[in-house]
Structure formats: C-alpha cells, structure tokens
Amino acid sequence: MTTIYDKLQQVRGRLSQACAAAGRDPASVALLAVSKTFGADALAQAVAAGQRAFGENYIQEGVAKIAALRAALPGAALQWHCIGPIQGNKTRPVAEHFDWVHTVDRLRIAERLSAQRPAHLPPLQVCIQVNVDGDPNKSGVAPADAPDLVRAVAQLPCLRVRGLMSIPDHAPDFEAQRAVHLRARRLFDQIRGHAEPGLEDFDTLSLGMTADLEAAVQAGSTLVRVGTGIFGGRDTAP
Ligand SMILES: *Cc1c(COP(=O)(O)O)cnc(C)c1O
Numbered sequence: 001m002t003t004i005y006d007k008l009q010q011v012r013g014r015l016s017q018a019c020a021a022a023g024r025d026p027a028s029v030a031l032l033a034v035s036k037t038f039g040a041d042a043l044a045q046a047v048a049a050g051q052r053a054f055g056e057n058y059i060q061e062g063v064a065k066i067a068a069l070r071a072a073l074p075g076a077a078l079q080w081h082c083i084g085p086i087q088g089n090k091t092r093p094v095a096e097h098f099d100w101v102h103t104v105d106r107l108r109i110a111e112r113l114s115a116q117r118p119a120h121l122p123p124l125q126v127c128i129q130v131n132v133d134g135d136p137n138k139s140g141v142a143p144a145d146a147p148d149l150v151r152a153v154a155q156l157p158c159l160r161v162r163g164l165m166s167i168p169d170h171a172p173d174f175e176a177q178r179a180v181h182l183r184a185r186r187l188f189d190q191i192r193g194h195a196e197p198g199l200e201d202f203d204t205l206s207l208g209m210t211a212d213l214e215a216a217v218q219a220g221s222t223l224v225r226v227g228t229g230i231f232g233g234r235d236t237a238p
Pocket of ligand 1: 083084210
C-alpha cells in the first residue's frame with residue numbers, strides 16, 4: 001500500500017523536477033496539502049512526514065480539524081489555509097481560526113474578515129481569487145477589477161494582502177494549462193509593478209493542483225495546492 005509519506009515524497013519529487021525544468025529555486029514554491037474530506041489521522045500522518053501547511057475547503061470541517069490537530073499534536077506549528085468559497089455570513093469562523101484565506105473575491109467579505117479578526121492574532125494573510133477563465137458563473141474577481149480590489153483590501157487593518165489565487169477550468173495539456181496560469185502571472189506582475197503602500201508582502205501566486213502543478217510552476221506559481229496527489233482520491237466532489 002502506498003502511504004501518505006510515499007505520496008508526499010512523490011509530490012515533492014514532482015515539484016523539485018518542475019522547479020529544475022523551469023530554472024527555479026525549489027525553495028521558491030511552497031506545497032499546500034489540501035486535506036478536505038480526509039480525517040485528522042490522515043493529516044497527522046502528513047505532519048509526521050514533515051508537512052506543515054494544510055488547505056481546507058469547507059469551513060466547519062476545517063475548524064473541527066484545526067481543533068483536533070491542536071489537541072493531538074500540541075507542539076506542531078501548523079498553518080491553516082481556507083481555500084473554499086466563503087458566504088457572507090460564514091466569515092467569522094474563518095477570521096477566528098485560519099491563518100490564510102485564498103478565496104477573497106469581493107470587498108464586503110474582506111471587510112468582514114478584517115472586522116472579525118481577533119486582536120490577539122496576527123493579520124489574516126489573504127490572496128485575491130481571480131477568475132482567469134472569464135466564465136461569468138465562476139467565482140473570482142474579473143482580472144480587470146483585480147488591481148482595485150487588491151488596493152482596497154490592502155487598506156484593511158487586520159488583513160495582509162499576499163497575492164493572487166486562481167482555479168482555472170481543466171485544460172487538456174501542459175501548454176493549455178500554462179497559458180491560463182500565465183494570465184494570473186501577468187496580472188500578478190502588473191500589480192507588483194506598482195510599489196504601493198500595503199503591498200510590501202504581495203509575493204504569493206497560488207496556482208496549480210495535482211493535475212497541473214508542473215505547468216503552474218513553469219508559469220511562476222509560488223504555492224501549489226495538492227490534494228489527490230498526497231491523500232488519494234476523494235469520495236465527495238471537490
Ligand atoms: C480540492 C482543491 C485543490 C486540490 O485538488 P487536487 O486535484 O486534489 O490536487 C486545490 N485547490 C482548491 C481550491 C481545491 O478546491
């Protein structure tokens with residue numbers, strides 16, 4: 001049986017090969033283990049294999065696992081990323097329990113997260129989700145509106161705007177995957193090019209999943225979100 005340790009090693013191998021192919025430092029791409037639908041025991045195995053950053057899509061499920069892992073492994077410095085859609089009335093548990101949020105796509109959500117972030121915690125680290133496919137039914141801010149949203153979020157006191165995130169539609173091959181990731185990359189470079197106050201830590205491009213991490217690294221991703229590659233297939237739809 002392939003263990004979580006083995007699968008994590010395979011993903012790390014894929015990442016370092018992708019960095020070599022792209023001429024990039026392997027330390028420039030972080031690995032987020034996407035643990036939605038998997039139990040705390042699976043996460044504990046990943047922690048034992050050296051993984052520290054976890055991504056959760058469903059807020060209640062994530063909050064329960066944060067508590068379970070804190071109880072089971074009190075000394076582990078784990079980092080929790082919310083990567084699922086956030087309804088306007090569900091911001092509070094995100095603000096209170098997570099370290100990062102990748103899915104901010106409108107100012108109202110950002111304002112609530114900032115207002116609800118407890119004062120004793122560091123600022124919530126935020127990526128703005130961009131809809132690079134242009135399908136109006138998908139979440140994410142339209143690319144043309146992203147710079148203004150980034151600037152507005154940068155003004156909020158209890159958030160730190162860290163970069164962009166996108167979840168493109170499935171693309172058939174490496175070139176098509178790279179092309180769509182490059183749209184996010186260009187927007188990222190464009191926003192970074194304006195050295196504005198509040199954007200000092202705008203350094204994160206959250207792109208790529210199990211199926212397309214090589215293309216994402218080639219396009220400049222600094223954080224890949226990998227679920228299936230580490231934990232195996234999920235029963236429930238993502
Ligand atoms: C589920 C999910 C992932 C991981 O997808 P895999 O194909 O299992 O690697 C990454 N990002 C988001 C936003 C997800 O919802």
